[in-house]
Amino acid sequence: MGQTFETQVAVVGGGPAGLVAGCLLAVSGVPTVLAAAPPPADTRTTALMASSLAILGRLGVWPALAAKSGALKKLRIADDSRSLIRAPEALFDASELGLTAFGHNIENIHLLAALRAKAEKTPNLQIVPSPAVSVVPGPDNVRISLTSGDSIHARLVVGADGANSICRQAADIAAKTRDYPQAALTLNFSHSRPHHSVSTEFHRRGGPLVVVPLPDNRSSVVLVNTPGEVERLAGLTDAALGVEIESMTHGLLGTITPDRARGQRRLGTLTVDSFGRNRVALVGEAGHVLPPIGAQGLNLGIRDAAEIAALAADALSRGKDPGAAELLDGYDRARRADAAPRQIAIDLLNRSLIADFLPFDAGRALGIWALTALPPLRREIMRRGLALAG
Ligand SMILES: Cc1cc2nc3c(=O)[nH]c(=O)nc-3n(C[C@H](O)[C@H](O)[C@H](O)COP(=O)(O)OP(=O)(O)OC[C@H]3O[C@@H](n4cnc5c(N)ncnc54)[C@H](O)[C@@H]3O)c2cc1C
Structure with a gap:
């Protein structure tokens, strides 16, 4: 037993x-069990x-991570679509919003290690290092069975179990998925020229190529193209891949030396018909999957986590049920308002790139021209991209 x-x-x-x-719930005073292999x-x-850095700062994990991260002081968009109608280059500067940086780029290995260490020493939070095999919502609580043979009974379940979430299925929440004819290649590399804390998004015909600063003369790249082209690039030697990335980035960072990994x-994308139902709230990729354009995915996921933690803590402080239907309805409304416009905008931008259709190129070029020519619009878009209030 x-x-x-x-x-x-x-x-x-x-x-x-x-x-x-898990950490936000626990530090807000909510007794929490985290099933996490x-x-x-x-x-x-x-x-x-x-917005994410503020939340990680509240948890006390950001100061130690900051030194391992690369600041994003400027964001550049370069139209490299080779279309007849091309957008001018757009440069967004964090100082226009009174910020020193839009954000910071961190290796996931460091982020996960810091979060796990924080979770392990947070009072109110118990980690059970075992995956869930079944999740059964009932009228008063949810029963979770773990592979270890243990079980958890909770009034609210936060489903953070990724795109193939069993929590989502258990709560009877429908998900719509769309596969893109694209794949992403990700790697980190050293380069001979400084990046000056500028991240550049090249809008190429097969999909974007995004170069993001890491500390010193290092950067990471997300390269989107057809699955066949991504497979070919992934199979190149380090030297040959370095030459290809150097050419795709027009020599911006000088000579490139890729890491082996x-x-x-x-x-693809995943959208849900509700972010919360039947005592289950979805956070992260359990509730939304987006293509890696504009660095929105985990930033949304962290805001999901902050929202459900605040709602659950508030309910408990008033002696209410943290899994109540009204609470989950409020959670659904709040998260839909944040996620849906981003999912639509990113999907449209990506489609306009792969369509190779002049009117789409013209629309994209006009949008980017408007951002360069109209500073108030540019500042508004920057604020929205960063999910800053006001
Ligand atoms: C190429 C690429 C680049 C990206 N770049 C950025 C970026 O710059 N900025 C940004 O904000 N976002 C970015 N994203 C998105 C970001 O990576 C995702 O939003 C994020 O990783 C999702 O985290 P998650 O915790 O929701 O899901 P996951 O990372 O998938 O974690 C789910 C966890 O649940 C566990 N699990 C699954 N089933 C069970 C079960 N039954 N029981 C217990 N545990 C279970 C899994 O083992 C896993 O550990 C990028 C995505 C891609 C593909």
Whole structure:
């Protein structure tokens, strides 16, 4: 017979969104159990924007990570689509918003280690290092069975178990997925010229190529193209891949020396018909998957975590049920308002790049021209991109 953990809230999934949710719930005074097997090794990096850094700062994990991260002081968009109608280059400067940086780029391995260490020493938070095999919502609580034979009974479950979430299925939340004819190659590299803390997004016909600063003369790249082209690039020697990236970035960073570790991932989107139902709230990729354009995915996931932690803590402080239907309705409304416009905008931009259709190119070029020509519009878009109030 396994052990049964009785708790107010259970978080399923120990990726970055689940770890942030577990920590925020616990520091807000909500007794929480986190079902989290150690996540698989991840060589990617994540650009975390100001709203996420504020939340990580509140948890006390950011100061130690800051020295391992690259600041994003400027963001450049370069139209490299080779279309007849091309957008002018757009440069966004964090100082226009009175910020020293839009955000910071950090290797996932450092981020996950810092979050896991924080979770392990946070009072009110118990980590059970075992995946969930079944999640059964009932009228008063949710029963979770773990592979270890243990179980958790919780009034609210935070489903942070990624794109194939079993929490989502258990809560009867429908997900719509769309596969893109694209894949992403991710790797980190050293370069001979300084990046000056500028991140550049090249809008290429097969998909964007995004170069993001790391500390010193190092950067990470996300290169989106057809699965066949990504496979070919991933199979090149370090020297040959360095030459290809040098050419695609027009020599901006000088000579490029790639690290050995490379990641590949097919791209697509996932949208849900609700962010919360039947005592289950979805956070992170359990509730939204976006293509890696504009660094929105985990930044949204961290805001999901902050929202559900605030709602659950508030309910408990008033003696209310943290898994109540009204609370989950409010969570759904708040998260939909944040996620849906970003999912639509990123999907449209990506489609306009792969369509090779002049009117789409013209629309994209006009949009980017408007951003360069109209500073108030540019500042508004920057604020929205960063999810800053006002
Ligand atoms: C190429 C690329 C670049 C990106 N760059 C950025 C960026 O710069 N900025 C940004 O904000 N976002 C970025 N993203 C998005 C970001 O990576 C994701 O939003 C983020 O990793 C999702 O985290 P998560 O915790 O929701 O999901 P995951 O990382 O998938 O974690 C889910 C966890 O749940 C666990 N799990 C699954 N099933 C169970 C179960 N039954 N029981 C218990 N545990 C379970 C898994 O093992 C895993 O550890 C990028 C994505 C890609 C593909």
